[in-house]
Amino acid sequence: MSNDKTAALQSGLGPIGRREFLAGAGLAAGASLLGAPRARAADRVEITFSSAKFFGKQTMAEVVEAYNQSQSKVHVTYVELPPPSSSTEVHQALVQQLVRKTGTPDVFTQDVVWIAEMAGAGWALPLDEYFPASARTDYFPGLVAACTYNNKLTALPWFVDSGMLYYRTDLLEAAGAKVPETWADLVSTAEAIQKSGKAKFGYLWQGKQAEVLVCDAVEVIASNGGAILSADGKSGALGSDKSIEAIQFLYDTINKSKISPSDVLSWDEEPSRQPFTGGDAAFLRNWSYVYSIAQDPKGSSVVGKVGVAPLPHFAGGKSAACLGGYQFGVNAATKNREAAIDFLTWMSSPATQLRFALQLGIAPTRPAVYDDAQLGKEQPFMKQLKSVFVGATPRPVTPKYAQVTLAIQSGVSKALVSGNVKAELEAANTRIDQILGK
Amino acid sequence: MRLGTVAARKPRNRWPDATPWLLLVPIAVSLGTVSVYPILNGLWLSLRNTSLVSQQDDFVGLLNYGVLLGDDAFWNAWRHTLVFTFVSTALETVIGMGMALLLFEQFTGRSLIRAAMLVPWAMPTVVTSKMFGWLFDGQHGVVNWLLLSAGLIRDNINWYGSVDHALGTIIVADVWKTTPFMALLLLAGLQTIDGSLTEAARMDGAKTWQAFLYVRLPMLWSTLLIAGLFRALDAFRVFDLVYVLTGGGPADSTETLSTLSYKTLFSTLQFGYGSTLSTAMFITEAIIAVGFAVFIVRQLGRAR
Numbered sequence: 001m002s003n004d005k006t007a008a009l010q011s012g013l014g015p016i017g018r019r020e021f022l023a024g025a026g027l028a029a030g031a032s033l034l035g036a037p038r039a040r041a042a043d044r045v046e047i048t049f050s051s052a053k054f055f056g057k058q059t060m061a062e063v064v065e066a067y068n069q070s071q072s073k074v075h076v077t078y079v080e081l082p083p084p085s086s087s088t089e090v091h092q093a094l095v096q097q098l099v100r101k102t103g104t105p106d107v108f109t110q111d112v113v114w115i116a117e118m119a120g121a122g123w124a125l126p127l128d129e130y131f132p133a134s135a136r137t138d139y140f141p142g143l144v145a146a147c148t149y150n151n152k153l154t155a156l157p158w159f160v161d162s163g164m165l166y167y168r169t170d171l172l173e174a175a176g177a178k179v180p181e182t183w184a185d186l187v188s189t190a191e192a193i194q195k196s197g198k199a200k201f202g203y204l205w206q207g208k209q210a211e212v213l214v215c216d217a218v219e220v221i222a223s224n225g226g227a228i229l230s231a232d233g234k235s236g237a238l239g240s241d242k243s244i245e246a247i248q249f250l251y252d253t254i255n256k257s258k259i260s261p262s263d264v265l266s267w268d269e270e271p272s273r274q275p276f277t278g279g280d281a282a283f284l285r286n287w288s289y290v291y292s293i294a295q296d297p298k299g300s301s302v303v304g305k306v307g308v309a310p311l312p313h314f315a316g317g318k319s320a321a322c323l324g325g326y327q328f329g330v331n332a333a334t335k336n337r338e339a340a341i342d343f344l345t346w347m348s349s350p351a352t353q354l355r356f357a358l359q360l361g362i363a364p365t366r367p368a369v370y371d372d373a374q375l376g377k378e379q380p381f382m383k384q385l386k387s388v389f390v391g392a393t394p395r396p397v398t399p400k401y402a403q404v405t406l407a408i409q410s411g412v413s414k415a416l417v418s419g420n421v422k423a424e425l426e427a428a429n430t431r432i433d434q435i436l437g438k
Numbered sequence: 439m440r441l442g443t444v445a446a447r448k449p450r451n452r453w454p455d456a457t458p459w460l461l462l463v464p465i466a467v468s469l470g471t472v473s474v475y476p477i478l479n480g481l482w483l484s485l486r487n488t489s490l491v492s493q494q495d496d497f498v499g500l501l502n503y504g505v506l507l508g509d510d511a512f513w514n515a516w517r518h519t520l521v522f523t524f525v526s527t528a529l530e531t532v533i534g535m536g537m538a539l540l541l542f543e544q545f546t547g548r549s550l551i552r553a554a555m556l557v558p559w560a561m562p563t564v565v566t567s568k569m570f571g572w573l574f575d576g577q578h579g580v581v582n583w584l585l586l587s588a589g590l591i592r593d594n595i596n597w598y599g600s601v602d603h604a605l606g607t608i609i610v611a612d613v614w615k616t617t618p619f620m621a622l623l624l625l626a627g628l629q630t631i632d633g634s635l636t637e638a639a640r641m642d643g644a645k646t647w648q649a650f651l652y653v654r655l656p657m658l659w660s661t662l663l664i665a666g667l668f669r670a671l672d673a674f675r676v677f678d679l680v681y682v683l684t685g686g687g688p689a690d691s692t693e694t695l696s697t698l699s700y701k702t703l704f705s706t707l708q709f710g711y712g713s714t715l716s717t718a719m720f721i722t723e724a725i726i727a728v729g730f731a732v733f734i735v736r737q738l739g740r741a742r
Binding site: 088089091092095096099117120121207208209210261262263264265266267271275399400402403406409410413414416417418 | 490491492493511575576577596597598599600601604684685686687688689690691701704705706707708
């Protein structure tokens with residue numbers, strides 16, 4: 001009996017098709033129903049799974065329970081952390097557990113910006129042997145890059161989100177303009193719409209001294225072919241001409257073209273979203289959650305007038321979308337590696353990703369899932385996002401991200417407030433070099 | 439801890455002498471664990487380079503303090519914290535004094551108003567913060583609308599997004615929230631002053647303001663100082679208003695010591711340097727407290 005179980009467990013490790021997997025899961029569930037339910041719990045390998053709180057029509061706990069029901073080898077206990085809006089607390093709770101190296105939690109979810117830190121500290125198990133290069137091509141390439149640290153896959157993609165451009169289809173049509181592809185196009189269209197008096201604001205973004213400012217900065221800088229850190233992640237590149245030009249552009253939206261109100265300097269996601277769904281703005285940079293709010297007649301005056309596109313880029317650059325979302329990780333100190341991998345395989349499988357998309361409204365990391373007919377019917381918007389996520393760009397990858405991000409936030413905020421873009425970014429870059437050099 | 443061992447050793451031969459020590463054990467243990475130990479541990483950590491992320495944990499002596507002295511971010515936060523503390527405490531004391539004097543007078547519905555006055559103070563600060571976020575919203579805030587309607591400003595003011603206004607706006611929110619607390623303390627102080635003194639002053643021909651300035655105020659000094667001390671120490675730790683409203687921005691213009699140490703300790707998990715920051719905070723607070731204490735002692739001495 002126990003030999004059979006080990007065999008079944010190992011067979012679950014390799015990449016297997018969704019149908020086979022579901023069939024196997026169904027058989028296992030059926031078998032467990034026939035067996036004595038009391039003995040079942042004792043025979044299972046117990047692991048814990050810790051994640052920030054996500055919910056939609058279903059909760060995370062329900063999804064985990066579905067895994068527990070689907071097979072009879074592993075039992076997962078779900079430990080809920082605060083929601084991702086309290087990201088500092090989630091991070092702290094995770095690190096405090098991982099640093100003890102007791103093997104608990106066996107599997108966890110992590111914000112995409114923590115991956116390097118978890119890997120650099122040796123808390124995350126490298127997953128290369130379980131998910132070979134061939135299996136990784138099933139995910140968005142930007143995500144696999146973000147999950148890779150020092151050439152090792154240390155996280156497995158779970159769900160993706162990124163910055164994107166929201167625009168008003170009606171205003172663009174009235175202005176006879178196309179969806180802007182470059183920042184220059186965006187400025188001229190926004191100016192024209194503002195001049196016509198049809199919208200109070202041209203373009204809304206997030207300039208509050210907070211994590212979101214780093215995202216907005218990454219997007220403009222990368223769309224100019226620049227980067228915040230050097231390619232090896234060992235020194236800063238915030239003082240480069242390309243970065244300065246990009247941040248200067250953000251400054252100019254407030255002070256030169258005046259397509260953005262100076263209020264954006266104190267706005268994070270929600271304050272910038274409200275004027276847009278209230279019908280006051282032509283363009284908005286935000287995450288995917290805005291779409292459903294914009295289409296809800298209860299809180300939006302722009303229902304049916306909103307389109308989504310990849311963010312614009314500088315002439316000669318490529319559109320860049322700051323990569324967000326949470327990814328899976330396995331505790332390097334886990335005592336139940338096989339069970340953890342089995343659970344992970346199930347969680348990241350196409351079937352489960354589809355379930356997350358349909359029930360929790362979070363976007364799959366496998367492009368193939370976007371072609372699912374049911375997803376197209378129930379979440380038509382998500383389908384459009386495939387093109388946006390292809391351009392997803394990670395934020396600076398370094399184990400010292402937590403310190404680096406504070407330096408970027410402070411430096412970029414100072415540049416945007418004072419207008420001394422070059423001097424402030426160079427000062428911030430020196431600070432980043434100090435942090436990385438330590 | 440030492441008290442405990444004394445208590446354990448002595449009972450056998452000299453039980454009666456040990457009793458007071460024994461009775462002190464619970465309070466010594468609880469104070470020791472929740473107050474003394476964390477402070478000492480913080481001091482100890484401030485001499486180490488402990489970081490969960492880089493997993494270092496070595497003794498580095500005064501290195502952290504050297505870094506601190508040259509850390510612009512620290513001095514920037516230190517200045518904001520002092521400005522916030524002094525301005526908000528001063529405003530709260532003056533306005534609180536006025537409120538206390540009003541509430542001391544007899545009028546119908548006084549007890550109701552006294553109770554209602556405490557509502558701002560009883561409200562969770564995060565709620566206050568959100569509320570002020572809306573009131574001072576740069577685009578749709580009531581404050582801008584009122585000022586515009588009154589013709590005092592020509593364009594909307596960007597309260598939280600401009601380095602010139604952000605800290606001031608946070609001070610206004612704090613004054614609104616905590617003035618009632620000051621007023622209540624001062625009201626209690628006023629009630630301890632014998633009414634016959636004011637009456638006598640009046641009979642001698644003192645005007646209302648003279649009776650206040652020469653009779654009530656001198657007798658209220660020690661209450662004022664103690665209330666000011668409480669308020670200043672509390673204001674020094676300001677965290678929630680800043681955290682919710684601006685996150686320290688724009689351009690670090692509202693960063694305070696509490697938010698900076700929070701970021702260093704809990705966001706970057708540098709327990710060593712973070713503890714150095716909190717120790718610096720502790721020292722500054724101690725200086726403020728000693729300053730007040732000197733005045734209080736002098737005042738009490740004069741009263742005798």
